[in-house]
Amino acid sequence: MFWVYILRCADDSYYTGHTDNLEMRIGQHQTGECAGYTVTRRPLELIWSQECPTRQEALSAERQIKGWNRKKKEAMMRGDWAEVSRLAQSKSAHPSTSSGRTDLLLQALPFPKESTRDAD
Numbered sequence: 144m145f146w147v148y149i150l151r152c153a154d155d156s157y158y159t160g161h162t163d164n165l166e167m168r169i170g171q172h173q174t175g176e177c178a179g180y181t182v183t184r185r186p187l188e189l190i191w192s193q194e195c196p197t198r199q200e201a202l203s204a205e206r207q208i209k210g211w212n213r214k215k216k217e218a219m220m221r222g223d224w225a226e227v228s229r230l231a232q233s234k235s236a237h238p239s240t241s242s243g244r245t246d247l248l249l250q251a252l253p254f255p256k257e258s259t260r261d262a263d
Contacts, residue, residue, distance in 0.1 A: 145201035147208065148192040149216065152184035157216060159208045161201035165192055191220045 146165040150158045150172060158181050162168035169189050172181045181187055195201035208216060211230075218226035 145195045145198050146192050147195055147201045147204040149190055149208070149220065150181065150187045151190045152181060153186055154184050156184065157190075157213065158184070158187070159205050159216075161195075161198070161205040163198065165189075 145161060145163050146168075147159070147161045148165060148169075150160070150169070152158055158172075160168065160172075168177075169187070171177045172187050173185065175182045175185065193204070195204060208219070211219075215227055215230040218224075218230060
């Protein structure tokens with residue numbers, strides 16, 4: 144079993160990652176064992192996670208989500224797929240770093256019935 148996840152950092156930014164052991168990985172982020180983005184942005188809060196059948200699918204979802212802007216990530220975490228789709232369509236009007244592959248993520252992951260949100 145593999146996971147893609149989003150953490151809310153102390154500076155209110157988001158970090159997206161993937162792992163095969165969600166509990167252990169979150170602990171590593173919290174203790175600073177994961178060098179990189181989150182080490183100076185603790186404490187961290189797990190606000191969303193999604194199980195994936197393979198590591199490749201988890202990695203692919205991570206890369207795709209990392210390309211999305213904050214509003215699109217927040218719409219996904221709320222399960223607001225109409226808004227995710229609207230934001231994907233508005234990409235041509237407002238270019239971003241998004242891969243534009245929203246449909247791939249929506250097809251690859253069993254959204255929204257399996258997603259969890261552990262915030263607020």
